[in-house]
Amino acid sequence: MVLADKWLDYEIIATGDGYKLERWGNVSLLRPDPQVIWKTDFDMDNYKNLNAKYIRSETGGGRWETYRAMPEKWTISYGDLKFLIKPMGFKHTGLFPEQAGNWEKMMALIKGANRPISVLNLFAYTGGATVACLKAGASVCHVDAAKGMVERAGENCRLSGVGEGKVRFIIDDCLKFVQREIRRGRKYDAIIMDPPSFGRGPGGETWKIENELYNLVKICTQVLTDNPLFFLINSYTTGLQPQVLKNILTLLLPQQGYKVEAYEVGLPTREKIALPCGCSGLWQVDN
Numbered sequence: 222m223v224l225a226d227k228w229l230d231y232e233i234i235a236t237g238d239g240y241k242l243e244r245w246g247n248v249s250l251l252r253p254d255p256q257v258i259w260k261t262d263f264d265m266d267n268y269k270n271l272n273a274k275y276i277r278s279e280t281g282g283g284r285w286e287t288y289r290a291m292p293e294k295w296t297i298s299y300g301d302l303k304f305l306i307k308p309m310g311f312k313h314t315g316l317f318p319e320q321a322g323n324w325e326k327m328m329a330l331i332k333g334a335n336r337p338i339s340v341l342n343l344f345a346y347t348g349g350a351t352v353a354c355l356k357a358g359a360s361v362c363h364v365d366a367a368k369g370m371v372e373r374a375g376e377n378c379r380l381s382g383v384g385e386g387k388v389r390f391i392i393d394d395c396l397k398f399v400q401r402e403i404r405r406g407r408k409y410d411a412i413i414m415d416p417p418s419f420g421r422g423p424g425g426e427t428w429k430i431e432n433e434l435y436n437l438v439k440i441c442t443q444v445l446t447d448n449p450l451f452f453l454i455n456s457y458t459t460g461l462q463p464q465v466l467k468n469i470l471t472l473l474l475p476q477q478g479y480k481v482e483a484y485e486v487g488l489p490t491r492e493k494i495a496l497p498c499g500c501s502g503l504w505q506v507d508n
Contacts, residue, residue, distance in 0.1 A: 237261020466502025
């Protein structure tokens with residue numbers, strides 16, 4: 222497991238009974254987590270600094286219940302990277318802190334390349350990886366179908382003082398965008414993708430990661446340069462093992478001069494345990 226254990230502005234205080242109690246800067250939130258199947262004696266609902274709890278609805282979705290006043294949105298830092306946090310629908314805050322371990326890996330690869338690196342970030346959400354890659358010196362094409370998330374990514378770039386003249390923000394279906402890039406002959410040195418487990422397109426098309434991921438990666442290999450640096454796949458799909466991501470990268474990408482690893486990503490807690498938060502597969506140049 223790759224643990225994101227260098228956070229100062231974020232921590233998991235306690236876990237149990239299907240919830241995790243988190244500190245985001247000076248704000249404490251209680252959110253559901255399907256991996257937390259154990260019990261706890263810690264009374265998280267009555268934690269003295271708790272600002273809000275996300276309560277699931279029996280009919281789907283849910284709502285935030287506020288206990289203590291908190292800002293509508295605020296900023297946290299990871300080193301010299303800055304991110305806007307805002308509680309949203311379906312328990313989200315606009316950032317996946319467990320991805321900090323992957324940010325570190327990508328930043329090291331970009332800095333160690335000693336050449337200009339162009340990155341294609343697909344299903345890029347609010348741009349955690351985009352900000353990290355820009356800070357390391359890469360140029361980034363950031364693609365997501367949700368306009369609001371792309372706008373938030375722009376805010377994160379501005380907060381971190383990166384992106385001026387080095388980032389393109391694209392609001393589009395990721396597969397269709399890549400297919401157009403193939404026709405245009407545009408190439409990238411690195412690709413990041415964080416595809417959803419399930420989704421529906423504007424025309425009613427159904428996306429299921431287990432049916433579509435292999436073909437998506439295969440298509441994306443056509444926009445890699447002749448000297449690529451890395452290809453990172455993230456998955457939050459329960460039951461999709463890291464080895465599956467490793468197998469896809471091994472089958473579809475060159476192996477000579479490269480190496481493939483796959484691992485869980487997770488976060489440490491004050492209880493001295495590690496909370497699993499998904500998995501990643503990373504194909505990278507073997508220096």
